[in-house]
Amino acid sequence: MEGMAGQKSSLTWAVNIAAFLLVLLWTIPTLGLLVSSFRDRDQILTSGWWQSFSAQEATGFVRTGTGDDAVQQDGQYVIEGTVLSEGQSLIGWGTRAREPAAFQPGDTTEIEDGWQLTVAADGTYRLTSPTPFEMRRGERIFVTTGAPARLTTENYNRVLTAEGLGRAFMNTLTVTIPATVIPILIAAFAAYALAWMEFPGRAILTAAVVGLLVVPLQVALIPLLRLHNELGIGKGYLGIWLAHTGFGLPLAVYLLRNYMVGLPREVIESARVDGATEFQIFRKIILPLSFPALASFAIFQFLWVWNDLLVATVFLGNTREQLVMTGVLRELMGSKGGEWEILATSAFISIAVPLVVFFAMQKYLVRGLLAGSVKGG
Amino acid sequence: MELFWLAIGTIAVGVFGCVAWFWGSNWVLDRIYPPRGPHAGDNIRKANQIRPWLFLGPAILFLGVYLVYPIFDSLWRSVHDARGGRFVGTSNYTWLMADGKFRESFRNNMVWLLVVPALSTLFGLIAAQLTDRLRWGNIGKSLIFMPMAISFVGAGVIWKFIYEYRAPGESQIGLLNAIVQALGGEPQLWLTLIPWNNFFLMIVLVWIQTGFAMVILSAALRGIPEETIEAAILDGASPWQVFFKIKVPQIMGTIAVVWTTITIVVLKVFDIVFVMTNGQWGTQVLANLMYDWMFRGTPDYGRGSAIAIILMVLVTPIMIWNIVNARREVR
16 A cells, blocks of 8 residues: 555655646746846847846956056065956956966966965955066956846836837727727627527528538638729728628627527526516626636737737738737747837737736636637537 | 727716616617517417517617628628729639738648647646646636736737747746756847747747646536546546546547637637747738738738638637537537
């Protein structure tokens, strides 16, 4: 029995560790972006984001003073000073460019004919010579320094004010909210009819909705763009709202119908017997009871519209004033490949809103997924 | 600010318009066939025949205009020339079949179709099983599920920080190359490494879709009756056997649903390729190729529509399968 127990606990350990590794693997990419968005360009370009929390190593050199700076002490000529600037720490030093860390802090070395050089851990150096210094320029001391990890919110200031992302943020919001609210209303009525009204063609319509769920929206781009142009809607917010409403409807109707079918029949029947009109039943009974399904779809549609690039590119246009955030990101990735700090920060801002929605409303999202998939199978 | 009011105005108009339509049309219907008076019964029957269509009207209109009509319009365009003027029969299709870029896209799409659903489902299953009994399992699930909320474009940026390349010996800023270099390997330009770059793009989608698979499969795993598992354990089955021989066979239906759902996503994959390689270096896929024909340079709506129709044909089997399943469930 002991062996069994031991096996069990080792299995538990293995499961814990495996699960932890899996979660880590899935989280690290996003974490990398988050950390990068707090680093300045030099940091991003010279070291990986995972090194942000350790000191940054850098090499360089400083020159000592010359003979003019020397003072006499105990019969020796001495030049003193420091190799470090504010905030740096000394990792190693040397006297040759190729070996900037040949000596440890505190070591002493002889440069030439009796010149002794010491660099202490606090960065102060001391160059001594038995004879007066005769040099026009100071000796070079090569140093390897560490700067403390430094994170900055400067990127966020810059991106939100100067880079036009604020505008894109508003554009995205303007696209997203109506495109989320309107399909819910239209779908709720349709779903109620499909779930609780008897009429010929109901089964076919329901099947059609299921079928339309998977239509690739690529098929719709050109026909709709031309239709919008002919109707005079052209490229603009109205067009994209209508398009997203159309594309979101199959899922909305399907989810809501599946949910409404499961509502208790007695409640609806007794309301009908009491003389309530269908409209009253819908408004006073169905709508409040269907809240979880409405919330599920709202989250789906919100995430989908917020994250969409294709529909926005086609129906909204690509001028600077019209770009949504995904469009801005795409431009940044293309043209300004070098501006990593702007790219990282913009990307994080654009995914922050969906992430907040996701974590706040996860329960409804999961419920919606289950209603849409498990039941559908 | 102007934009803000425009948005608010639209919501108000949209919501008010919907409510006005539903309420107004019902009111009119009740006026025409009042549910009281001498013909009350007859009127109610007549009204109930019309009412569903009032409720369904806007939805049918939208679905018809935004999804059904485009399918037929695309079909029509796909047998016409670039500007939609002249009937050209199947020549757009035969041209595509001979085109190198199209064959590359089609082949890539097929590989995507095999790899992404398989890996997402596999990882989803593993994640579901591993996290199910842990005390911190729900947090773990949330974190694995999280990429689902991230846009494909955002994911592209995130993975750029993983795939980035610096010359050998330099300090690597891409995580993958840093690991490779630390292990003594040679850093690679992952996104131009034909043909493996396709797999590096696929990993991004697997990363996004695994959470979805996990959530669905986890619910299915919980739905397995305890008795079957207990019986297997009593019979001396090892944890592996319980998982593969008892649990997995019982959730095969759900696995199929997850698989087909991800398949649909994969067929339409566009953004990831669009922002990460734009189809260069042998990574073209159908949706991006179609975008090229429709919106880049001189648009050719005929060929673009033909690609769209091919996409449509590819999803049709799944569409039919879904409908059959949904109907079986209704009965």
